[in-house]
Amino acid sequence: MALDHPYRQLPMPSNAPFELKPSSGKGWGAFATRRIGRGALILSEEPLFTIRKPHAEITDEDVVRAFQQLPASRKPLFFLLRDNASWQFRRVEHAFAENCFNMAGEDHGGRQRDGPRGLFLLHSRFNHSCLPNTKIPIPTSNREITYVQSFAIRDILPGEEITFSYECDFGCRTREERHQQLRFVCHCDVCQAGTTFQQLSDMRRRLVRGLQYLQIGKDLDGQKQEASGRPLITDIQLKRAAETRSIPLSSRLIYGLLVMVLTEQEGLLDDFLAERLSPSIWAAATMFETENNARLAKLAMAQETWLERLCVAFHLYGRADAADAALAGVLRKRV
Template sequence: MAAPKLVLIARFRALYLLAVLFGYTAACDGVCSQETLGALQGVGGSGLLQPASNCVNSSNDDLNFTDSIAEFDDSAVSEGTAETAQDSDPVYDVRPAPGKGLGVFAKHHLKRGTPILIEEPAFSVPLPTEMFPGQGFKIEHMIASIEAGFESLSPDQKEDYLSLHKFHPSEGNSNLLMTIFTTNAYTMDDEHVGIFPKSARINHSCKPNTLNWWSVKTRRRIMYASRDVEKDEEITVSYIPLLKTTMARQHRLEQYGFTCDCSACKSSEGDKARVKMADALDYLEQKQFSPTKKLSIKEKRISKSINLVNMLEAEGLPDYLVRAYHFAAVFNQQAGHLRDAREWAMKELEMLQLAERGSEEALKAMEFLDNLNA
């Protein structure tokens, strides 16, 4: 099935998969109609961008990312060497995934930071410029652009496009090309939405092992391992915000036509922790630009940020770690603990460089670190 969804870009350029709020889904909470493209909302954590989750998903709302970095940097992507290497010898296989249709599986052990695929959009279309209060974008305003984009594809690309997962929750006739597009598209950085057929084969998990990043410099989406992945392990990514209860996540996933059966959803044991992490992200986001002179409050904010890091790492949710590392650095800096601030800033920079060494976010993190060292 594997159908990545519209991703909203937030602050750190860590793009993470966001559910497509296309009006006809429960995700619109009854506000959107079947004729509208649900409003894509961004949130303070990501700014997904966060999706800055250019990986590194920092958003806990909708808008809704090394060990191996020495061998893979943005210059390699620019020259096409990394992509060429993957095309000739991909690190994954596409094969049946029980209960999911097709899935993507590691051909061999993948170290954290390993590029899984690097992909240009098959085609992209602009988001409608007109928003309707309580409704979002009019979907019909996108149909002509989607049809034109499809016609620009080669015969093989058209076949690939038509083979992608499609789900329309309502009965009756619908535009096939649009349904496929709304099920699989990712937002890009310039108010365009693109189709990435290879990325669309990666299935969802609420504890994914892969992060994704939109490279502004190279105009490509980079999917890479967020932790070590074992041979024959399924490669997964998140379609939705993850710091929600199991019930809330399943509600969001209904719009894709499947029920998630990952380990987090089977147990529901991490629900309280995920809600607590979401609350901590919101609190720290609000306080980072409000320094205090009270020592007790400074220490409370440091403690909260470090606890957040520990919880995210324990739950295996790297999407939000860039933000958490940044908060820990900022609050240690405000308390005058510059050595600790530098250590956390280094972690932030290292994770951003996993996706792309020369990204704007990585350069800003490097500047922040330089200031701490001054």
């Protein structure tokens, strides 16, 4: 192990539950030094500096200017950054881009706005996984954040690598799509090509994306999908129903529950995601106006697990409800 590697000089909090060391095929990474319980805070970190510009507009000059404003004692920290295992930084802007986090809050649609970027020395040492054990939640308020925090989303054992997902929509993207976006070949367990788990994972993630399309009538980029190419929904009538918000309440409830079950089976249903996805499912279950439907929906939601709720809710499949027309009207107005 490279004892003189510059990362060894990065200042670590005294109570940090991890150490930095080489990670096979990924450069360096962070590894747990003790058991970290699900939900525990792993690291709270302030940026070395922040550039108050959207990502695409940040130039070498911006980085140099921000660097020059640092106190003399903090300047050497910037030079501890290395090539991150991908390529050697030829410009300071590259070093910044590979080690920064978006500090913006989310927009009305729940997506993170493109806001100021902060340079983080330690969180940027965490490698990516498509099945991570840690999450850096997007700030839910629309205010920007001044520090970044990571939390364990399951129990992490001593010696385990600490990872998070570099993109928040990877639960809906196949291996190929994820690698295109990451611009490196991910070596995580889900990305081991040709394994049964990887094939199942691709199917689940594509299915979740399609189910989300049916619920909100648009794709991850906020756009309607073309019917040509490789559409998510091949049934033209169903696609039109999704885009005109005419999907009946019974189907909406079933699609929402199916997303929970698939995400859980994929190993991605952490507490943050459950908190984000479940309110709309609970709300849908209470909207039925046709008595028999309302009773079934209530019974479904009284079950203990997402799978049990789905199994009961399936009895609603294909049923119209007295609330359907009014719901479609409300959803269309929101577009």
